[in-house]
Amino acid sequence: MKFLIQSIAVFLLLGTALAVVYPHERTESYWKSQRENDLLESINKFSQLNTNKAKNVIIFIGDGMSIGTTTAGRVYMGQKMGKNGEEHTTTLDQFPHVGTAKTYSVNSQTPDSAATATAILTGVKTANGVLGLTSAHQGKCTTNKDVETALEKAVKLGKSTGVVTTTRIQHATPASAYAHIPQRSWYSHVGYGSGCKDIAQQLFDKRHDIQVLLGGGRVHMHGVTDRDILDEVGIRETGLRRGFGTNLIQRWKDSFGSNVTNLYVKNRQELDQVDPESTDYLLGLFAPTEMEFRLSNSMRSQFQPRLPEMVEKAIRVLRKNDEGFFLLVEGGMIDKAHHKTLVKYALEEFSEFDKAVQVAKQLTSDDDTLIIATADHGHVFTFGNTGGRGTPFSKIMVNNQIPYNTLGRYYTNTAYGNGPNYNANRTWNSWSKAKRHAESAAYQPLTAVKRAGETHSAEDMIVYASGPMSHLITGVHEQTFIAEVVSHAACLNPEAGLDFAHCQPSSEKDKEGGNNGSGETQINNLLSRLVEEGKEANY
Secondary structure (H helix, E strand, O other): OHHHHHHHHHHHHHOOOOOOOOHHHHOHHHHHHHHHHHHHHHHHHHHOOOOOOOOEEEEEEEOOOOHHHHHHHHHHHHHHOOOOOOOOOOOHHHOOEEEEEEOOOOOOOOOOHHHHHHHHHHOOOOOOOOEOEOOOOOOOOOOOOEOOOHHHHHHHOOOEEEEEEEEEOOOHHHHOOOOOEOOOOOOOOOOOOOOOOOHHHHHHHOOOOOOEEEEEOHHHHOEOOOOOOEOOOOOEOOOOOEOOOOOHHHHHHHOOOOOOOEEEEOOHHHHHOOOHHHOOEEEEEOOOOOOOOOOOOOOHHHHOOOHHHHHHHHHHHHOOOOOOEEEEEEEOHHHHHHHOOOHHHHHHHHHHHHHHHHHHHHHOOOOOEEEEEEOOOEEOEEEOOOOOOOOOOOOOEEOOOOOOOOOOOEEOOEEEEEEOOOOOOOOOOOHHHHHHHHHOOOOOOOEEEEOOOOOEEOOOEEEEEEOOOHHHHOEEEEOOHHHHHHHHHHOOOHHHHOOOHHHOOHHHHHHHOOOOOOOHHHHHHHHHHHHHHHHHOOO
């Protein structure tokens, strides 16, 4: 009897959440109407494919944004709006075309951001830790193994370019747009005998090619003599400075002519005051290394802009170019949160990422702007269990498959395959203690395997696309295919692009019969070229 009473009490306090079932979901007519509308939308989007030339390209990379993250993020965002959450629709959910990408690298089943971002930006897979080089680089930058990035191709066509991130601007994903180096950690120094320039130096060398740079990473631009630099809250900035004492921030500020407006900003207020219409070049470094988590209560966080704000400013600066622009945006702190198994931090970073995508959609047109949103890799994060509709991520449940008073323990509906919060025998003395822990923003779910830091995963990542040629993303592809779609849509490979009507000058399009990009002559020309390239390839 005592055990029965305890079990009933535990169920009432900790059991599955009381589902809030909406009345319309109980009717057949609601689901019939919903599925019919979905069908009509699918028919319409595939009968009216956008085969325009992409004047502008924006690539969003949610670092570590696994399928579990996008799904949990959807629920999280919906619950913040007072919904159950599962039925919520994110900005990403509304993209018309979706595919998946295989993320493995040349030397690893489970990739890192350097290899995957290189695949996305160049169309060539490489080894983990490598940026902008093939895997045959031999640890040097003198072996002519560079691979051209989409940003570099855009520059050759006269487009404006930009890189925005919430991590340091020299970090793997943002650096994949402009750097070529065998070791991703060479932010401000290089290995002896490598013949390489460090990532920050490579960034500076491309200062006239990249109009907008926004993120963290101030310390890697400072020289060894810049030891007394304080941040916005009076804390001395620490980290790996440049070994030979050159302050690249000051050099950037001094390296443009009087007829060019180049602005350096270091906090949210200064960024807000930037007039994009009169700004030619914008460098914003808002943290010594990574920027703060959105849920951080640190003093630094209040001085740092949010990702949607940075994206808005970047687009407004870049879109003045009649030739168009290329922009890479990274939501990099999703990954940082997952490595620490800070699930709520990760989901809040996803929310910021989704809002940034929404801003980009509002400031551009599907007629001439290709937007691709994807993840470089995933994490061993998952969520589920026995919770009812609307179960919050702070909801404490109990394992009622075994006697609670002997082996049972409290848990939530989130978990990691590995990470720092492993404890096979963990339990709390009271439900109230468990509840306080789970409701904390810094809550860390249980992990199955003990590790100092949680790891990446190896599964495929979703690729979302809208705008010109976005339908080509549909299907399961190698991650390198993303670069090919970008080059095709924006005609970044001039010689290859002439095989397609959308890449030809207006007079040539008229001869081919319009901008449909589907003529047999164009396809045959492309196939012939691919056959010839295959004969020449050295396998």
